[in-house]
Amino acid sequence: MKLLVCIKQVMESGSEIIIDDSRHGLTYSNVTRFEINKYDEYAIEEAILIKEKFGNVHIDAITVGPSRSGDALRRALGIGADEAIHILDETKGYRPPITTASWIAEVAKDRNYDLILTGIMSDDEMNGQTGPMIAQILNRPCAGTIIKEEISSDGKTITIEREIEGGAKDVFQIDLPCVLAVQTGINSPRYPSLSKVMRAKKKTFDLILAESLKKPGQQPKLHALGFPQKMSHGIVLEGSPQEKAVQLLDILVSKSLA
Amino acid sequence: MTENIAIITAHDGKNISTSTWELYAFAKKLKVHTTADICFFLVGEDTRKLAEEINSRTGCPAIAADVPNTGNYHGEIYKKTLAHLLAEHSNDYILAPHSISGMDYAPALSIILNGSCITGVEDIKAEGDVLYFVRAMFNGKLQADMQSQGVSNSSPLILTLQPGAFKPLQPNKKLSPKIIHGRFDFSEDRMRYQGKLPSPSQGSNLAKAEVIVSGGRGIEEQENYQFIEMLATIFPRAATGASRPICDYGWAPYKKQVGATGTIVSPKLYIACGISGSTQHLQGIRDSRFIVVINKDPTAPIFQVADVCIVEDLIKFIPILVEESQKRKTPKGN
Ligand SMILES: Cc1cc2nc3c(=O)[nH]c(=O)nc-3n(C[C@H](O)[C@H](O)[C@H](O)COP(=O)(O)OP(=O)(O)OC[C@H]3O[C@@H](n4cnc5c(N)ncnc54)[C@H](O)[C@@H]3O)c2cc1C
Numbered sequence: 001m002k003l004l005v006c007i008k009q010v011m012e013s014g015s016e017i018i019i020d021d022s023r024h025g026l027t028y029s030n031v032t033r034f035e036i037n038k039y040d041e042y043a044i045e046e047a048i049l050i051k052e053k054f055g056n057v058h059i060d061a062i063t064v065g066p067s068r069s070g071d072a073l074r075r076a077l078g079i080g081a082d083e084a085i086h087i088l089d090e091t092k093g094y095r096p097p098i099t100t101a102s103w104i105a106e107v108a109k110d111r112n113y114d115l116i117l118t119g120i121m122s123d124d125e126m127n128g129q130t131g132p133m134i135a136q137i138l139n140r141p142c143a144g145t146i147i148k149e150e151i152s153s154d155g156k157t158i159t160i161e162r163e164i165e166g167g168a169k170d171v172f173q174i175d176l177p178c179v180l181a182v183q184t185g186i187n188s189p190r191y192p193s194l195s196k197v198m199r200a201k202k203k204t205f206d207l208i209l210a211e212s213l214k215k216p217g218q219q220p221k222l223h224a225l226g227f228p229q230k231m232s233h234g235i236v237l238e239g240s241p242q243e244k245a246v247q248l249l250d251i252l253v254s255k256s257l258a
Numbered sequence: 259m260t261e262n263i264a265i266i267t268a269h270d271g272k273n274i275s276t277s278t279w280e281l282y283a284f285a286k287k288l289k290v291h292t293t294a295d296i297c298f299f300l301v302g303e304d305t306r307k308l309a310e311e312i313n314s315r316t317g318c319p320a321i322a323a324d325v326p327n328t329g330n331y332h333g334e335i336y337k338k339t340l341a342h343l344l345a346e347h348s349n350d351y352i353l354a355p356h357s358i359s360g361m362d363y364a365p366a367l368s369i370i371l372n373g374s375c376i377t378g379v380e381d382i383k384a385e386g387d388v389l390y391f392v393r394a395m396f397n398g399k400l401q402a403d404m405q406s407q408g409v410s411n412s413s414p415l416i417l418t419l420q421p422g423a424f425k426p427l428q429p430n431k432k433l434s435p436k437i438i439h440g441r442f443d444f445s446e447d448r449m450r451y452q453g454k455l456p457s458p459s460q461g462s463n464l465a466k467a468e469v470i471v472s473g474g475r476g477i478e479e480q481e482n483y484q485f486i487e488m489l490a491t492i493f494p495r496a497a498t499g500a501s502r503p504i505c506d507y508g509w510a511p512y513k514k515q516v517g518a519t520g521t522i523v524s525p526k527l528y529i530a531c532g533i534s535g536s537t538q539h540l541q542g543i544r545d546s547r548f549i550v551v552i553n554k555d556p557t558a559p560i561f562q563v564a565d566v567c568i569v570e571d572l573i574k575f576i577p578i579l580v581e582e583s584q585k586r587k588t589p590k591g592n
Binding site: 128163 | 337361365370372373374376394396397401403405415454493515521548555561565574
């Protein structure tokens with residue numbers, strides 16, 4: 001069985017966000033740290049669990065991004081992916097999900113993956129489009145917010161639980177090959193192991209230049225980034241922690257809430 | 259032929275969902291900047307009544323399709339049916355809710371219909387002839403103005419609307435309904451529905467709780483959930499809740515999860531500690547009467563919905579707050 005896991009490198013959560021002068025991107029400094037998108041970590045872990053269960057499974061990790069995003073691939077190898085594919089895109093500015101999805105689909109097309117896993121969305125841009133678009137381009141069935149999966153013993157179908165609003169789950173049986181967008185909580189992502197990290201260091205990536213791939217025709221553009229206007233109607237408490245505690249208790253008492 | 263602003267109607271088979279009326283409000287705002295007309299599309303097992311309701315209340319055309327096996331959202335059938343219905347009409351814009359199903363079919367439709375797709379839209383801005391669709395990034399810390407050039411019926415723009423971004427517009431005209439109603443069978447054998455499993459939130463005490471103290475990733479470690487429990491003790495009857503990651507990590511059971519995929523709460527008082535304010539969490543607390551936020555990051559988006567904002571480290575602040583509260587409860591002079 002062949003699995004493809006699509007991962008994205010994002011800024012570490014909690015990092016300071018600085019918009020660059022073009023207002024199309026962010027400015028990174030030498031203290032900016034990057035990590036694998038949280039949802040994608042669950043996708044990698046799920047692929048490894050499938051491999052551990054079935055044995056004869058090959059996992060490719062793929063990313064689209066500048067050279068620094070190779071770190072995300074190296075980490076995926078350190079966790080347990082077998083090979084890494086880097087679609088190297090050094091262009092600055094916004095890359096819409098349709099571009100990412102078209103490129104991944106083009107690379108995946110002839111590699112006969114039984115299952116393609118993505119995260120349900122990325123922590124940074126939050127579009128949630130890449131998985132469903134890859135599926136549609138490749139004309140494969142697709143399901144998102146996956147919180148459980150089980151591949152049949154004959155390897156022909158996969159039974160999934162798909163979380164819906166309110167937390168109930170719809171269960172589907174889907175024919176392989178298909179594309180699944182994974183939700184957090186499906187598993188507990190593991191840390192890289194030392195031996196795999198050592199091996200990953202020596203591994204070369206399958207490097208594909210973005211320029212060699214087709215750009216989709218229609219794509220939305222990012223006009224400008226900005227910080228949201230503060231709309232808070234709330235009172236901001238000032239003073240020492242004690243003073244704030246006293247003020248809060250007074251407010252709660254005045255509202256008959258305490 | 260005039261072009262459409264097509265609204266994909268969200269419903270549960272019996273009732274039109276609030277998100278549909280939010281889409282209608284959004285469509286009205288969009289319509290000001292275009293010459294297109296608003297038109298509703300419905301897919302379901304038995305859509306005639308719903309289509310009549312939409313049409314008579316709004317006066318907008320309703321195009322409805324009865325399709326077997328769509329009582330629960332089925333991605334394959336839904337995408338095929340919508341692609342078929344939409345292709346028969348001339349649409350510049352296609353609007354869907356940014357719901358779990360909308361997130362699934364909207365990107366796919368944009369590919370089938372050779373269009374483009376912008377998800378999680380919260381507003382429209384116009385500068386001259388150019389429209390910008392405003393959406394959040396980085397969990398609401400950034401805002402992006404998106405633009406799509408060359409929107410036309412041969413290349414429509416598909417937008418998903420963030421729940422809660424627009425006030426639902428629920429007109430109540432009483433027109434005699436004129437609908438286009440058809441039956442289709444797009445039975446799809448690549449994907450088969452097997453049933454539904456209940457939510458772990460079912461029967462959770464959070465739905466009815468009057469005071470809720472919730473902890474998020476800001477608690478940093480499992481044992482720090484005790485600070486949330488400690489804070490709850492200062493109220494006579496308070497329930498404790500959590501953001502999704504806390505439940506994913508196993509630090510609190512899923513029945514404590516507040517938000518879109520957990521419990522929707524409506525307490526008199528909601529205290530959010532170390533929660534950033536993602537749209538999915540906010541969807542669950544919108545009906546809270548009074549919101550207190552304790553977060554060490556003054557730029558956390560959750561402050562935008564707070565009645566009282568406290569910029570503090572919860573681990574330092576909660577014990578102080580609890581101590582102050584106890585001082586008040588103990589009579590002076592002891
Ligand atoms: C389809 C879907 C459904 C979802 N459903 C839900 C849902 O139902 N409910 C839900 O909650 N999420 C849901 N999510 C996840 C959601 O997108 C966010 O990832 C999540 O809500 C973030 O949780 P958080 O605020 O606890 O964590 P973070 O976003 O990491 O925020 C942590 C906050 O804690 C603050 N902090 C850190 N340390 C301290 C400290 N010592 N003292 C005070 N503050 C501190 C930080 O400043 C930050 O603001 C869903 C996501 C998807 C894609």
